[in-house]
Amino acid sequence: MATYIPPVKDQQFILHEVLRISDSDIPGYADLDSEFTGAVLDEAGKIAAIVLQPLNKVGDEQGCVLENGVVRTPEGFKDAWRQMAEGGWMGLDASPEFGGQGMPHLLNTATGELFSTANMAFQMYVGLSHGAASALAVHGSEEQKQTYLPKIYSGEWSGTMNLTEPHCGTDLALIRTRAEPQDDGSYRITGQKIWISGGENDLVDNIVHLVLAKIPGGPEGIKGISLFVVPKFLAKADGTLGERNSLSCGGLEEKMGIHGNATCVMNYDGATGWLVGDMHKGMRAMFTxxxxxxxxxxxxxxxxxxxxxxxxxxxxxxxxxxxxxxxxxxxxxxxxxxxxxxxxxxxxxxxxxxxxxxxxxxxxxxxxxxxxxxxxxxxxxxxxxxxxxxxxxxxxxxxxxxxxxxxxxxxxxxxxxxxxxxxxxxxxxxxxxxxxTNGIQSLDLVGRKLPMNGGQTMMAFFDLVKTFIKENESNGELKAGFLEPLKAASKDLQAAAMYFMQEGLKNPLNALAGSYDFMHLFGHAAVGFMWARMAKAAMDALEAGSSDTDFYKTKIATGRYYMARQLPATGMHLARITSGAEPVMALDAANF
Missing domain, CATH: 1.20.140.10 (Butyryl-CoA Dehydrogenase, subunit A, domain 3)
Known part of the structure; x- marks a missing residue:
């Protein structure tokens, strides 16, 4: 059976020696000294290793079962949810106004790593609830925030995001779910959503669904999409649960993995919902x-x-x-x-x-x-x-x-x-x-993110790398093992970006055919940049006389391996990119 030891020491190294968060000007970071973050991560690590990790195999073998409209999660999941809720982990970085602890998102990310590593399927229930709450926190009305956020952050209720439909995935302009306005200001939501993680479960008393739908008469395409909050049970004025809403789980997907997480087909049959944010601005709320x-x-x-x-x-x-x-x-x-x-x-x-x-x-x-x-x-x-x-x-x-x-x-x-x-x-x-999908990520990167702000943000990344290299060139060990490989990778990335600017304008297929390789080229360069920063921190610790020499020498050796054996892949990706679209598009569709 698999085991797991939370890597808290590695996390602390990044937080305090690489990112140096205690010295940051970001509000709230000054409180994140190593003793405090160590205590939080140690406690999260205990829950991860003792509570969640043993349930990982249980969840995989038992899966979720739909019985009379209710999804039964695997044995032990409900108790684990209770322990997570009682520990305040659901709202670690949420506003204290709504019952959260107000910690930075970075600390929530670090604890989330431990929970996700121990039991990815379970942590998805927590993560999706957090995401739904984040959207409500930014775009919800004051009444919606007061109604839903404290309950989600306390773990009494969970949340979901309902985007995908049977006939459309990434292309949300094609969604058919309708939202009919009612005289009391609510909407009747009708349609079907699929692949809804945690759409139905027995972990909580209520499930708060955020649903993308179109209001009749609105603009075509994504410009006509609005976001609605549609709870499983309607909440009364005093916060207690009222009548059951007109929505149901129509089935569970049988999946390759993450069996412990309920992936639901959700049917909305004139369910009562309320607009979140502005009408026809649902995509803006989603992208929050x-x-x-x-x-x-x-x-x-x-x-x-x-x-x-x-x-x-x-x-x-x-x-x-x-x-x-x-x-x-x-x-x-x-x-x-x-x-x-x-x-x-x-x-x-x-x-x-x-x-x-x-x-x-x-x-x-x-x-x-x-x-x-x-x-x-x-x-x-x-x-x-x-x-x-x-x-x-x-x-x-x-x-x-x-x-x-x-x-x-x-x-x-x-x-x-x-x-x-x-x-x-x-x-x-x-x-x-x-x-x-990762193909969509690469298209987003090349088509939208690379040229945004006239390419200034991409140039800002290059400047970060160049500045780091220049500031540390006097360190011979760092220069030979890290800065020179990083400089070569950065040049490959710049050459790829320049190719897109020149050849992509002539034929957009040249950019799209190389987008996936560009994503990986950029990924290697970004990880290489982080390894150079980690190596610098490790070398500084050794120079300062740290007694934990094995830890820091291991960091340096591991980073040197990445720079020598993984980072040269940027040259391969550049060669693929500059081959253009012709090798990719050479065959007619009928000849595949």
């Missing part, structure tokens, strides 16, 4: 939570890689097979552990360097969200908007790849249920699809 939601999915990518890596490492240390070609390592045993073999080491280093680099990148992303929200920093908002499709697409692709590498480390054992790795592979796969 999109950066947060997609960052959470990027996190899911590396978290499944983290737990898979931990179990692959344990196996590699124990499994005896063959002898070290340089000499017997454990003569008292019939064979050496497989971790002595270079190819096994290669797989483990790929896993380790991706997971740790991905964590740093996501934490930086969460810091940018805090900066944009707490300081109204438009440049930070632009930077995270640029990076979000990179983080979501690259880290979920690589997170799945990391799980497969871990599975390969176990050989035949990795293909069996007994060891647990195959579940991580299946669970991780969905992250490449939902919240916008």
């Amino acid at each position: 939570m999109m950066n947060e939601a997609r960052l959470s999915v990027a996190l899911q990518g590396y978290t499944q890689g983290e737990v898979a890596y931990q179990n692959a490492l344990g196996f590699a240390r124990d499994r005896l097979q063959g002898r070290d070609v340089t000499g017997v390592q454990e003569p008292q045993k019939p064979a050496d552990p497989i971790i002595v073999h270079p190819d096994v080491r290669r797989g483990l280093m790929d896993q380790k360097s991706l997971v740790e680099g991905g964590r740093a990148l996501v934490f930086w992303g969460a810091e940018l969200i805090d900066r944009s929200q707490r300081l109204n920093d438009e440049k930070a908002e632009a930077m995270i908007s640029l990076l979000i499709p990179v983080m979501k697409g690259f880290l979920t692709d690589k997170g799945f790849e990391t799980c497969v590498l871990a599975q390969q480390t176990l050989g035949g054992s990795g293909f069996t249920k007994e060891w647990g790795i195959e579940q991580f592979v299946r669970d991780a796969r969905i992250a490449m699809i939902y919240e916008g």
